[in-house]
Amino acid sequence: MVPAALSSCRTTTVSTPHEGEAQWWHTAVIYQVYPRSFADSDGDGYGDLPGITSRLGHLARLGVDALWLSPFYSSPQADAGYDVADYRKVDDLFGTLADADAMIKRAHQLGLRVVIDLVPNHTSDEHAWFAAALAAGPGSPERARYHFCDGRGADGAEPPNNWDSVFGGPAWTRTTNPDGTPGQWYLHLFDSKQPDLNWANEEVREEFRSVLRFWLDRGVDGFRVDVAHGMVKKEGLPDWAGHSSMISEHEQAGTATRGQDASEQTHDPDAPVEHEVDLGNHGPMWNQPGVHDIYRDWHAVLAEYGADRMLVAEAWVSPLSDLAKYVREDEMQQAFNFAFLASHWHAEELREVIEDSIRANDEVGAPTTWVLSNHDVVRHASRFGMSTAGGNVSPPGPDDPQPDTALGLRRARAASLLMLGLPGSAYLYQGEELGLPEATMIPIELRQDPAIARGGEPVGRDGCRVPIPWEAEAPAFGYSPTGASWLPQPADWGRYALDTQKHDPDSTYRLYSRALRLRREYALGRGGLAWLDLDADPQVLALVNGAVTVIANTGSEATRVPATLDVLVSSAPLEQYDDATWLPGDTTIWAVRRADARTEPFGPD
Structure with a gap:
């Protein structure tokens, strides 16, 4: 419903508020913890489960509803734990099963x-x-549990097909027989140390039913499913002329040339966006219809434990109507909205992806799940400071054009406030509440991403995985008692430390905590969405969600805030002149009718 004070403005309803009982994941804000980079309790330089448990109070005070942990299973750590050796055991790097149980228990005590x-x-x-x-x-x-095949050619010396690995190089590795002769080949869409399972094999399916039950019995509330769109391959494993890549967006305009400084970047925020985003990697190894049979099966397993357990898909698929298939009533409960993550800081583009996402999910009766950062992409505080003004860009290294840190953070704060003002669920990536940028200057020899060695990415994903700062003056900024850190932390990260930001009313941490409190107070997760046309400014995105009006100015010129509104929270200071309040460029506000205002727009709560 559009507030009466704005009823004279042109509006377009996209969705109506959620009615009836809602499960927690419909509206939850979920915080991703990357275990090796969150908190190190024993001083070895790697984060661990006891460290996570010791910092859970931060998440409760911040105001999130849940946490999602990247893998902590037994693993040789060839891909930071995404190469699992035992799904029922905690890796010694992170602790023990008892530590996992203690963490789950403490989280539940805190309401997480x-x-x-x-x-x-x-x-x-x-x-x-x-x-x-x-x-x-x-x-x-x-061997039937995996994809083992004979090679092509007279002596089998050629791979069974022409597929590439997402991490670079061929997707096949040849084995050696016990007598030393060359053997069959096995498939690995990622690193050679990550052989793909054959999901046509019933033994594989039964094993994962058992794994789900093992962790559900220990009290977990849900699962994030890695590579959810890749488990089933097209029968016959046919050749494919395409290439599977980690970053599949192809910019057509607004990009900088290699070696260009941020000061020389020419992106015009007022110019029309011309780009093409292909999130799908549409080969015969991705988004095959058979994956949905698996998730219907898993849905039934979770239902054994009640109606409040959930699955969230990491599925890089497009169009959005294909993504919505993963969250049909008898499949998963959530799917990350990577189309939103890959959007540029441009009002028209954001409006299109938000509307298309909500409409696609409404068709299957599912909430939309928003996200801006995670452990695989450039942090959005840096993406928005690059010449592309967002997008799913390749990670920059020491020799690449550097993001504009101040501009990136300003836009990131505005984008986050926009995201948290949308109906549905949202995910935060650890450290974004501190405004952490990508660590771009890590020397190549210290980076550990397997994609570097295989040629899939020149600098890899380590820049978004650097341990986060808790205390400005402590060793390793409070991450580790000994000062050890598996990746080097930038020397200036003390300014982002939590203990510093807690006392700064204008800090990014205070912005997030204020927004999360207001989001819950105004029930924005359960709300609907109507577009608001404020003088048809193409750089301004305005929407109404329940009692709250959200206005994001993605341009460079200030726009006037309607006099009928009082601002609840703003991502940057507002301007006052000509007897009016003005919303500067790269700024987002939440506002309500004057009589409903409850907090100050910027500064102390």
């Missing part, structure tokens, strides 16, 4: 739900199943 990562597309090559497959030989039941 716990979502854990599940990695079903592939195992580690050190998993017991893969060792058995190598020992058993061609045609064995053990």
Whole structure:
């Protein structure tokens, strides 16, 4: 419903408020914890489960509803734990099963739900199943759990097909027989230490039903499903002329040339956006219809534990109507909205992706799940400071054009406030509430992403995975008691430390905590959405969600705030002149009719 004070403005209703009982994931704000970079309790330089447990109070005070943890299973850590050797054991790097139980218990005591990562597309090559497959030989039941094939050519020296790995190089590795002769090939869409499972095999399916139950029995509330769109391959594994990439967006305009400084970047925020985003990697290994049978099966497993357990899909698919298939009533409960993440800081583009997302999900009766950053992409505080003004860009390294830190943070704050003002659920990535930028200057020799060695990415994803700062004056900024850190923290990160930001009323931390409190107070997650046409300014995105009006100015010129509104919260200071309040460029506000205002727009709560 549009407030009466704005009824004279032209509005377009996209969705109506949610009615009836809602499960927690319909509206939840979920905080991603990357375990090795969150908090190190024992001083070895790697974060761990006891460290996470010790910092859960921060998440409760921040105002999130749940946490999602990236993998902490037993693993040789070839891909930071996404190469699982044992799905029922905690890796020694992170602690023990008892530590996991203690973490889940403490989170629940604080009112936080716990979502854990599940990695079903592939195992580690050190998993017991893969060792058995190598020992058993061609045609064995053990090899049938994976994709083992004879090579092409007279001597089998060529891979079974022409698929590339997402991490670069071929997607096949040849085995060696016990007698030293070359053997069959196995498929790995990622690193060679991550062999793909064969989901046509019933033994694989039953194993993961058991894994789900193992963790549900320990009290977890849901699972984030890694590579949810890749588990089923097209029958026959046919050749494909395309290439599977980690970053699949192709910019057509507004990009900088390699070596260009941020001061020389020529992106015009007022110019029309011309770009093409392909989130799908539409080959025969992605988004096959058979994946939906798996999720219907898993839906039934979770239902054994009640109606409040959930699955969220990491599915890089497009169009949005395809993504919505993952959240049909009998499948998953959420799917990350990567089309929103990949959008540029441009009002018309944001309006289109928001509307298309809500309409696609409304068709299947599911909430939309918004996200701006995670452990695989450039932090949005840096993406928005690059010449592209957002987008799903390749990570910059020391020799690349550097983001404009101040501009990026200003836009990131505005984008986050816009996201949290939308109906549905939202995900935050650890450290974004501190305004952390991408760590772009890590020397290549210290980076650990396997995509670097395979040529998939020149600098890899480590820049968004640097341990976060808690205390400005403590060793490793409070991350580790010894000052050890598995990736080097930038020397100036003390200014982002939580203990500093807590006392700064204008800090990013205070902005997030204020917004999360207001989001819950005004029930924005359960709301609807209507577009508001404020003088048809193409750089201004305005919407109404319940009692709250959200206005985001993506341009460079200030726009007047309607006199009928009082501002609840703003991502940057507002301007006052000509007896009016003005919204500067790269700024977002939440506002209500004057009689309903309850807090100050900027500054102390």
